[in-house]
Amino acid sequence: MNNIENLKSIASEHLFMHGVQINDWKNEGPMIFVEGEGSWVTDIEGKKYLDMMGGLWFKSAGYGRKKIADAVYKQMTEISSPPANSTTASTILLSGKIAEIYTDNNCRTFFVSGGSEAVETAVKMAKKYQINSGKSRAYKIISRRNSYHGSTAMAVSLGRTFTADPMGPEMIGNIHVANYNAYRPPIPGNPTPEEISEWLIYELEHVIVQNDPDTIAAIIAEPVSAANGIHVPPRSYWEGLRRISDKYQIVLISDEVINGFGRLGEWFGSQCFGIQPDITTVAKGITSGYAPLGAAIATKKIADSFLGGQKEMFYHLITFGGHPISTAAANANLEIFSEENLIENSKIMGNYLYERLQSLYEYPIVGDVRGGLGLLAAVEIVKDKKTKEKFSPEMNLIQKMTRNLLKNGIISFRAGDVISICPPLSINKSEIDFMVQGIESSIKSILQDKKIKH
Ligand SMILES: Cc1ncc(COP(=O)(O)O)c(C=O)c1O
Incomplete structure (x- = not known):
């Protein structure tokens, strides 16, 4: 058996491929x-x-990109991972680089291993922020239908897509509202993008009021939703999300796992719409996939709420979150972004x-x-x-x-x-x-x- 046939045969017997039915590739091999x-x-x-x-x-x-490979090699040979409760220069420098390019230059970043973890982190952070800020009954999360925010048990509840297998009850307190779509608009007639946006924000406020604003912790949305088919909303839509979030003290999470790091022509997707989210989730493009990394970026307002003692802290820990191999890859990746x-x-x-x-x-x-x-x-x-x-x-x-x-x-x-x-x-x-x-x-x-x- 030659090398190709051998690999395909092993895969057919022993490998799960992500997001694909085994029978679809088993015979031909992946x-x-x-x-x-x-x-x-x-x-x-x-x-x-x-x-x-x-x-x-x-x-x-x-x-x-050899530059990224070299940075990873250097990091691995110098200090591949630090002891617990400590960090490395590459992880610190990446948090500084993010602060430099983010809209809030005083932001603080929590690094994780990928997009789903970034979303889990942001949601947990939003809930604890609300407790620390005195809105202690807030636990509900609003997301949009046909969106995708990850495959882990909580994140999968937020999205309502083909990937959401029936897994029993969704996360308690998850509320879905309509997504932006100008090709198949949510209202009859031939509405303009502005009219669609106005209606969606009206619906959102209605849902918030119906569900008791004091119980709502956060709204999560992608600036331009990839899962929903890449409909670009008008600026007024995101301005509306920001306005309503402020009105009811709801944390606005911008999920930029795809949109972040230049995908929409700015460092961050929210910058295209002129708004500052409270938390931004990123992954994917942060390392261009050279190593797994994700992050939840919190504005100073959110991050400062965790200063204090044991009671106030953001108690969250993921063993390989912000792994130095990955942050070294991200630093080199972002240098390439600037150089080119x-x-x-x-x-x-x-x-x-x-x-x-x-x-x-x-x-x-x-x-x-x-x-x-x-x-x-x-x-x-x-x-x-x-x-x-x-x-x-x-x-x-x-x-x-x-x-x-x-x-x-x-x-x-x-x-x-x-x-x-x-x-x-x-x-x-x-x-x-x-x-x-x-x-x-x-x-x-x-x-x-x-x-x-x-
Ligand atoms: C908007 C969004 N959020 C979260 C995720 C989950 O990221 P990951 O697959 O790295 O866990 C994805 C993945 O495609 C995504 O598109």
Whole structure:
């Protein structure tokens, strides 16, 4: 058995792949990758693809960064991890770097190992902040339907997506409100983004009042929700979230696990909407996926509430949270961001991508093109443009689209009714052209499929 067959056979028998049905890959074996450079990855059979989703929404600095590998090697050989209740220079310096780029320069950061843990940390922090501030009955958390905030037991309650397996009762006190969607608006007629935003904020306030404002600890939302299909809300929506949170002393958590670190063309997503959240959660792009890391960034107001004695402290501990290997990777990653102006490139290339995607409207199955805020965009495929009816699940659009894209040299795990686009922030114009041409050819192949009626 050669090396490839051997690996595939072991995987078929012994490996769980995250978020995929084993039967979907068991026979062919999983795709195995061996190399990456910039926006490109090479599989074990030598085939090269442009990674349109930057791994799992995280490969912001692109592949093959020796600078990050060197920083990790140096950290590992010097002090791989500190004794308990102590820290390392790399973790301290990263907290300082975040304070420099965050809207509140007096913020304090709690490092963890990934996005779900960042969300768990932020929610716990918000609840304890409320206790410390005298709003001691507050334990409920408001989140939005069709969002995703992680896979751990609490975080999964906050999102209401396909990933939420029936696991019995959700977290007690979890309240869901409508999400922002201008293509399929929550109100009838042809409302403008401003009107949708006004209605959503009105609904939110109504839900808060109905549920007793004194019992509500926090609201959590992504500036631009990836799980909900990358709808970019108007500024007034986030201004409304901030206004209502202030009115009822609710902690506003901005989940920037995907949006943070330049994805929307600013260091933080909330900066695009001109607001200061109370807590911001980050992960993914903070290290560009070179090592696992997440964080909950608290404003000074929130962080200072934990000063005092044993009673006031934020008692929270995760063994590998803020691991120096990961913070060393993050420091090197963020240096690359500055050296190569990746935030600016996200803005410029994001505009170019959005402009290029407009040409896809000529196809009868392209219902909506969304983006225009950094390098996060989406193309929504529909059976009927007028009614916005979706293709039936039996048609298996996900499988067809993913295979078509692969044939066109593009790898993506988020292509179906909605084709999500989240490439490295280091991408250039010709790579964007390649990507848009590949999407176009894949759409044409869908249209040529005799079994598809639209
Ligand atoms: C907005 C958001 N929050 C939290 C998470 C969970 O992050 P992780 O998978 O690192 O636990 C994700 C993951 O995709 C996410 O998109």
